[in-house]
Amino acid sequence: MTHGRLPRVLAFDVFGTVVDWRGPIASESGLFLEKIGHGQIDAGQFTDDWRKKYLSGMAAYAKSGRAFTILDVLHREMLEATLRDHDVDPATLDPALLEDWTFAWRRLTPWPDTVEGLTRLKRRFPIVTLSNGNIALMLEMARRGGLPWDAIMGAEVTRAYKPDPRAYLGTAEILGLAPEDVCLVAAHHHDLAAARECGLKTAFVARPMEYGGRAAPDAKLAQDWEWSAESLTDLADQLGC
Amino acid sequence: MTHGRLPRVLAFDVFGTVVDWRGPIASESGLFLEKIGHGQIDAGQFTDDWRKKYLSGMAAYAKSGRAFTILDVLHREMLEATLRDHDVDPATLDPALLEDWTFAWRRLTPWPDTVEGLTRLKRRFPIVTLSNGNIALMLEMARRGGLPWDAIMGAEVTRAYKPDPRAYLGTAEILGLAPEDVCLVAAHHHDLAAARECGLKTAFVARPMEYGGRAAPDAKLAQDWEWSAESLTDLADQLGC
Numbered sequence: 001m002t003h004g005r006l007p008r009v010l011a012f013d014v015f016g017t018v019v020d021w022r023g024p025i026a027s028e029s030g031l032f033l034e035k036i037g038h039g040q041i042d043a044g045q046f047t048d049d050w051r052k053k054y055l056s057g058m059a060a061y062a063k064s065g066r067a068f069t070i071l072d073v074l075h076r077e078m079l080e081a082t083l084r085d086h087d088v089d090p091a092t093l094d095p096a097l098l099e100d101w102t103f104a105w106r107r108l109t110p111w112p113d114t115v116e117g118l119t120r121l122k123r124r125f126p127i128v129t130l131s132n133g134n135i136a137l138m139l140e141m142a143r144r145g146g147l148p149w150d151a152i153m154g155a156e157v158t159r160a161y162k163p164d165p166r167a168y169l170g171t172a173e174i175l176g177l178a179p180e181d182v183c184l185v186a187a188h189h190h191d192l193a194a195a196r197e198c199g200l201k202t203a204f205v206a207r208p209m210e211y212g213g214r215a216a217p218d219a220k221l222a223q224d225w226e227w228s229a230e231s232l233t234d235l236a237d238q239l240g241c
Numbered sequence: 242m243t244h245g246r247l248p249r250v251l252a253f254d255v256f257g258t259v260v261d262w263r264g265p266i267a268s269e270s271g272l273f274l275e276k277i278g279h280g281q282i283d284a285g286q287f288t289d290d291w292r293k294k295y296l297s298g299m300a301a302y303a304k305s306g307r308a309f310t311i312l313d314v315l316h317r318e319m320l321e322a323t324l325r326d327h328d329v330d331p332a333t334l335d336p337a338l339l340e341d342w343t344f345a346w347r348r349l350t351p352w353p354d355t356v357e358g359l360t361r362l363k364r365r366f367p368i369v370t371l372s373n374g375n376i377a378l379m380l381e382m383a384r385r386g387g388l389p390w391d392a393i394m395g396a397e398v399t400r401a402y403k404p405d406p407r408a409y410l411g412t413a414e415i416l417g418l419a420p421e422d423v424c425l426v427a428a429h430h431h432d433l434a435a436a437r438e439c440g441l442k443t444a445f446v447a448r449p450m451e452y453g454g455r456a457a458p459d460a461k462l463a464q465d466w467e468w469s470a471e472s473l474t475d476l477a478d479q480l481g482c
Contacts, residue, residue, distance in 0.1 A: 136415065139392050150380055150384060152392045152393070157397075175380070
């Protein structure tokens with residue numbers, strides 16, 4: 001598709017797009033489940049259950065009327081709910097262990113092309129996060145993984161969770177830009193669709209391993225995005241970086 | 242003075258501490274004054290007058306009851322007020338020129354030791370801004386000057402201007418840290434004094450050229466800060482980076 005003028009800023013979804021979540025969370029959850037004496041629970045299934053609570057939780061957040069609460073706190077609540085679903089009472093567990101387990105989301109690892117791709121894209125475009133992750137989470141992840149963000153933006157800065165339009169529009173506004181000057185880069189069609197509704201440009205990055213090789217839950221929402229890339233280095237090629 | 246445990250994050254004042262403002266603003270203002278046919282106005286004096294409005298404006302902000310407004314907007318208002326003080330009616334000028342002049346604050350230049358100092362400090366500590374500058378301003382300045390921030394925080398993120406305690410405490414809270422785990426690095430005693438009141442650690446960096454070699458207006462507020470350095474590279478030496 002023709003994509004007209006280039007964006008002035010690239011704003012990135014992070015979980016799944018920039019870093020892998022399923023591999024690292026399953027790996028850490030396996031160790032934690034073992035540690036609490038529940039090694040029989042399947043860590044991959046546990047991880048998918050935890051993530052499913054996130055996806056439905058975020059979609060419902062704006063309607064819930066709940067005051068903005070950072071993702072570290074929601075991740076903890078969702079971990080405890082997932083444990084209960086698996087017949088484990090989190091009240092019997094060490095709170096420090098639960099916090100450490102929750103913070104596994106701060107320790108996610110970049111996809112193999114991520115650091116090179118971001119570094120190249122950054123030469124030409126400011127690169128910012130437009131993630132639901134809170135600032136402390138994004139900061140720790142960036143330092144561990146060498147993610148060279150120009151700024152950490154998104155949910156905590158706008159006080160709204162994607163796919164709430166305020167998360168996208170607020171990020172553009174804070175940057176002092178019109179929505180069409182910002183391009184969301186994401187591996188998720190539902191995220192890109194919400195950004196396009198707000199007038200942002202859109203760049204899809206395929207992450208076939210996000211769900212361990214299975215189809216993504218939003219595959220049916222695919223559209224003809226302004227850019228479509230196989231990796232962040234491929235996106236850098238396409239954008240002339 | 243003994244300074245006990247090391248901080249976990251270094252949070253930087255920017256205007257005057259990380260970048261020079263007087264040289265670049267006087268230089269750009271000289272060109273703009275010439276352009277609008279008022280080359281007879283002394284650009285250095287004009288710059289000091291503009292900055293004075295900022296210093297008094299920020300000190301009074303919390304009491305003013307005004308809803309949070311980003312610094313780019315306040316810089317513009319203060320520029321227009323400074324022009325009026327010099328008998329120039331800003332309503333007669335091109336708004337695009339006034340915006341460009343205002344954005345001179347986005348184009349400030351790092352002190353000679355800044356990039357090396359920040360780069361070394363960043364190896365050991367997360368480095369964030371704790372400035373009154375808004376995100377778009379800090380982002381543009383960082384990309385122009387090569388300032389390797391881990392995150393842009395401060396006024397726009399906390400919705401409060403230093404020296405309002407909420408700017409310091411809110412930054413620590415968003416980082417998920419106790420105030421004493423954050424160290425403000427600043428060239429200004431009044432800023433450090435306000436941070437210390439909030440429980441933050443403090444590091445003074447001498448910037449004798451900030452006022453063109455004249456004494457700083459807050460020199461009388463000097464205290465025995467946890468660290469006191471001649472430059473950011475000196476601070477890196479002292480912190481073992």
